Amino acid sequence: MSIYDFKVKDAYGNIVNLDKYKGKVLLIINSATECGFTSQYEGLQLLYEKLKGEKFEIIDFPCNQFGNQAPGTNAEIASFCNSRFGIQFPIFGKIDVNGNNAEPLFSYLVGQKGFEGFDAKHPLSKGLDEMLAKVDPNYKNDPSIKWNFTKFLIDKNGNVVTRFEPTVDIEVIEEQINALL
Template sequence: MTIYDFKFKTIDGEDETLNQFKGKVLLIVNTASKCGFTPQYKDLQKLYEKHNAEGFEILGFPSNEFAKQEPANNQEVKQFCEINFGVTFPLSEKVQVRGNNIHPLFKYLTSQLAFEGFDMNDPSGKMISSVLKENFPEYLLDDSIKWNFTKFLIDRQGNVVGRFESPIEPMSIETQIQNLL
């Protein structure tokens, strides 16, 4: 199985396959509209606009699993992203990114690259680690998604080559993206 074998429904309910992104560099992100990391949409859109013509794509997968920070329906999510952040990169319908009903794509992604912890030298890394230890300690037990805005970088051959946890700002991974383009 490769990344290109997975399917998803767009935020508008259309069936899509990742096969259409063969040969492109992908950044797959689980998102939410009411999260402290939601402003990352702005930089994700900047990266998309800057590098899309070079063969770069971003796929956003809204999820309501983390403190119910994506309560809106699909059309409300789409409208929120467009109005507040000018998002033009593809979004999926809301999915689950951990647990028993995990979307198969996220099961695959988390099986490819392990959770290596949060950067404890970064205040955001310390904060999310503390929140999880105190409120959701079970989230820290395995390689599953820990919170909203976990980012997976996929090379042009479909290999999962980078996992960037929630506090890692999108612009800070631009060099890795450029190296793959």
């Protein structure tokens, strides 16, 4: 099984078969428009502009499961991303990434690469750790997605290579993408 076996809905409700991305390196993210990590859109767009001609694509899935930080409609989210950050990569329909209603693609991604911890150097890591530990003292052993802007790197064959928590710097992500290109 690979990500090419999945179908997802775009922001307009159309079914998209992910096999259309065969041969490309992908960065699949769950995002939110009102998150402390929303400013990552700027770095992601710059990365996209730099690498999009190199058989690279970013696929963005808004998610409202973490603090209701993606409250808008698909159209409102796309408009925000375009006007505020000039986003040119595809923004798909809003989804759940955890729980009974999780998008099957994300259940697969989490099954391939679980949670390995936040980057201790990032200023928001301590707060995330404390907040998550209050809800579930054993959260570090659960592979689920912990917050918005979690990213999965997929190679040209559709294999999940690595998972980046929202606390990982874009430069680290870019290095690993370049290694796959």
